[in-house]
Amino acid sequence: xxxxxxxxxxxxxxxxxxxxxxxxxxxxxxxxxxxxxxxxxxxxxxxxxxxxxxxxxxxxxxxxxxxxxxxxxxxxxxxxxxxxxxxxxxxxxxxxxxxxxxxxxxxxxxxxxxxxxxxxxxxxxxxxxxxxxxxxxxxxxxxxxxxxxxxxxxxxxxxxxxxxxxxxxxxxxxxxxxxxxxxxxxxxxxxxxxxxxxxxxxxxxxxxxxxxxxxxxxxxxxxxxxxxxxxxxxxxxxxxxxxxxxxxxxxxxxxxxxxxxxxxxxxxxxxxxxxxxxxxxxx
Numbered sequence: 001x002x003x004x005x006x007x008x009x010x011x012x013x014x015x016x017x018x019x020x021x022x023x024x025x026x027x028x029x030x031x032x033x034x035x036x037x038x039x040x041x042x043x044x045x046x047x048x049x050x051x052x053x054x055x056x057x058x059x060x061x062x063x064x065x066x067x068x069x070x071x072x073x074x075x076x077x078x079x080x081x082x083x084x085x086x087x088x089x090x091x092x093x094x095x096x097x098x099x100x101x102x103x104x105x106x107x108x109x110x111x112x113x114x115x116x117x118x119x120x121x122x123x124x125x126x127x128x129x130x131x132x133x134x135x136x137x138x139x140x141x142x143x144x145x146x147x148x149x150x151x152x153x154x155x156x157x158x159x160x161x162x163x164x165x166x167x168x169x170x171x172x173x174x175x176x177x178x179x180x181x182x183x184x185x186x187x188x189x190x191x192x193x194x195x196x197x198x199x200x201x202x203x204x205x206x207x208x209x210x211x212x213x214x215x216x217x218x219x220x221x222x223x224x225x226x227x228x229x230x231x232x233x234x235x236x237x238x239x240x241x242x243x244x245x246x247x248x249x250x251x252x253x254x255x256x257x258x259x260x261x262x263x264x265x266x267x268x269x270x271x272x273x274x275x276x277x278x279x280x281x282x283x
Contacts, residue, residue, distance in 0.1 A: 005087045006041075009208060015077040023077060025069040030081035032207075033063065041084040048078040061203075097145065104143045106199040120201035124193045125173040133177065134194045145200075152194060156187055 011030055034040035051068040059065055101108045109117055137155055141147035161181035173193040176182040182190070185204075192202040 003090055005210070007083075007085045007087070007208070007210070009081075009083045009085070011081045011083070013079040017075050017077075020073040020075050022073050023070045025067060028066045028068065028079065028081075029063055030079070031064040031066065032083050032085050035062075037087070037089045039086045039088060041086055042082075043084075044082045046078075046080045046082075049074050103145055105138060105145055105148050107145065108199060109201070117201040120203050121196050121199065123196050124189055127174045127177075129177055130173055130190075130194060131197065134197055137194075138198075148198075149195075149200075152191065156191060160187060160190075162187070 009032075028045070030045065031043050032038070032040050045066060047068060049070065049072075052071040053069050055067045057065050057067065097103050099110075101110070133155075134152075137148055137152045141151050159180060160176070163181055163183055165183040165186075170185040170189045171182055173190040176186040176190045188204060192204065195202040
């Protein structure tokens with residue numbers, strides 16, 4: 001049975017200053033994507049104090065962004081984004097691989113794709129331990145790409161403890177591997193780096209997922225549970241395009257989840273500097 005879900009999200013960010021300040025122009029990425037996987041029904045962005053100007057844009061990776069700028073000074077700044085989203089993907093396993101070069105790892109992309117995918121193939125970290133984990137999963141799956149991805153996600157979900165760390169940049173994959181624990185953003189970067197080591201282009205995706213747990217900050221869903229901010233990766237298959245996978249739960253993107261934005265192509269360089277600014281969630 002096909003199941004489409006409706007979500008209503010309230011994403012609030014509050015800044016408090018010890019004294020009045022002049023707020024420099026801000027680039028916001030709070031508008032959820034609208035594509036073949038999900039439909040954005042409504043979006044509203046409320047900003048106090050009111051900005052002197054506002055410009056809505058689209059970046060190189062297809063994300064909607066909003067630039068705002070201000071006149072005068074203030075002692076606090078409030079940003080509240082309210083979205084209504086309908087998920088459209090009802091079967092995350094509805095695909096087959098037809099390109100022989102993508103059937104097994106390491107994957108070799110056609111020459112025409114390599115230039116565009118190069119930023120998403122660049123290693124985030126390196127080390128014998130990371131390569132050993134990749135080899136372990138390859139041996140268990142005989143290198144078959146889909147089996148490898150499923151087994152790697154399951155291995156991370158089984159072996160690593162998921163912790164809640166609301167602030168701070170993602171840890172380097174080698175650090176996450178050494179301590180066998182991490183927040184969802186840490187585990188996602190670990191998954192990404194292993195994929196990239198085997199020629200699988202991958203990028204970081206930010207979004208929300210439905211949870212039945214009480215007290216999770218982020219918003220509420222029509223299902224009556226709560227929404228929590230989540231990170232996942234998207235990896236590129238030459239014949240199928242972009243697919244999603246959530247390493248922390250050991251499965252492909254859940255039906256009860258949707259994307260807010262995809263990180264830019266320089267995620268490995270820019271994440272530590274911009275993470276808190278872009279992804280801090282308040283209530």
